Amino acid sequence: MKSNTRLWSQLQRAAHARGFSTTSRRLDNYTFIGLGQMGYQMARNLQAKLSPSDTVRLFDINKAAMQKLAEEMKTQQAGGAAVQLSQTAEEASKDADTVITCLPEPQHVKSAYESILRGVGAPKDTSSRLFIDCSTIDPSSSREVAGAVSSALPDAKGHFVDAPMSGGVVGATAGTLTFMLGAPESLVSRIEPILLRMGKRVLHCGPQGTGLSAKLANNYLLAINNIATAEAMNLGIRWGLDPKVLAGVINVSTGKCWPSEVNNPVPGVVETAPSSRDYKGGFGIGLMRKDLRLAMLAAQEADAKLALADRAKEVYEEAEKEEQCKGRDFSVVYRWLGGKE
Known part of the structure; x- marks a missing residue:
């Protein structure tokens, strides 16, 4: 009896893992x-x-x-x-x-x-x-x-x-x-x-609509963090810091964020990041510009103040106009800033 119970439990777990139901469908x-x-x-x-x-x-x-x-x-x-x-x-x-x-x-x-x-x-x-x-x-x-x-x-x-x-x-x-x-x-x-x-x-x-609200709030934060990371990396490198050393400091300190740790905008710092392959692939700068625009629209409807939104929108628009940035991953704003590659 115990053996049958264990077998049934195993079958239920396997069916759940596969996403199938044990009942007829x-x-x-x-x-x-x-x-x-x-x-x-x-x-x-x-x-x-x-x-x-x-x-x-x-x-x-x-x-x-x-x-x-x-x-x-x-x-x-x-x-x-x-x-x-x-x-x-x-x-x-x-x-x-x-x-x-x-x-x-x-x-x-x-x-x-x-x-x-x-x-x-x-x-x-x-x-x-x-x-x-x-x-x-x-x-x-x-x-x-x-x-x-x-x-x-x-x-x-x-x-x-x-x-x-x-x-x-x-x-x-x-x-x-x-x-x-x-x-x-x-x-x-x-x-x-x-x-x-x-x-x-x-x-x-x-409820319906909140998935989009969460996505746009997250991507607004991502848009700002990406620009700030590019600026901070450019600043430190111009002060003479090795980019990998600087990224290592940031990523164990209070500046740590996804654009610094996973999608670092400086070529060679993170080998798997788009910046290390000429900013190709990844999340296109045009898509980030679009999501930022949608976040700003939703913020207006909610009467929520976004103090950095207008300037961030300008950054992505201006960067996308440049041939060397157009169509590339949104971390390419580092290139637009004149960062060393």
Whole structure:
């Protein structure tokens, strides 16, 4: 009897670790819309970790990206959901149980959901449709889309949640993203296993919209820390300090932060940082500029004072205009400052 109990406990733990249920399940239809650098990798990981009896429908305005991803999914090793390509967001979402979107700007999210909601009716069974938006947009735009979903699918037949992520393209590829979830507590247990197929951590921040608020607050701090780190490193090096020695001091002192310890802006200090490969890869300066703008917009709506925001915005805008900085990791502001490389 004890042996049977131990075996059942082991089976339960194994099933939980794989993200599967030990009870019977119906087939699930997923839709993934937005196959940019992040979405492409996220969709690939999602499909690979779903059951072969499930279906993933893909849509992006870039037809070549859709076709390429579908071919990769079909040629990978055993397992993974069936893959279908769609011509519109409406077509892709029509019969989906779960729709995941990952789009660049608020206007793209609004436009996509206008199309989605034209074709999505109430589910035929007692379940509800789930819409997970992983885009980084302003919270007010996200709440606007959530309202549209509730109006189109009343009586809790549709739920729109925000789940922006952190970890960049490297994290998306490796499946190690952290998701900041804004959703009702009652939905977390349903959403979390889906997100964990594309990442390794889900942080529930509160009701719809709070995931984006947390993401933008974090990225505002990151934007400021990055400039300050670049300035401090440049200052110390011009005083004659060895950059690795200076970084070592900072990283065991009160100035320690992610831009100094992991993403140091001085080439050669951290070999794995973008600065050590001509600032290529990483989190693009244009994306940081966008997130900073969204944080400032959200701060205005909340009547929150950001004393350093305007100057930081100018720094990223001015740096991005320079050919030697454009398109590179946001730590390239060190180069814009005239830092020694």
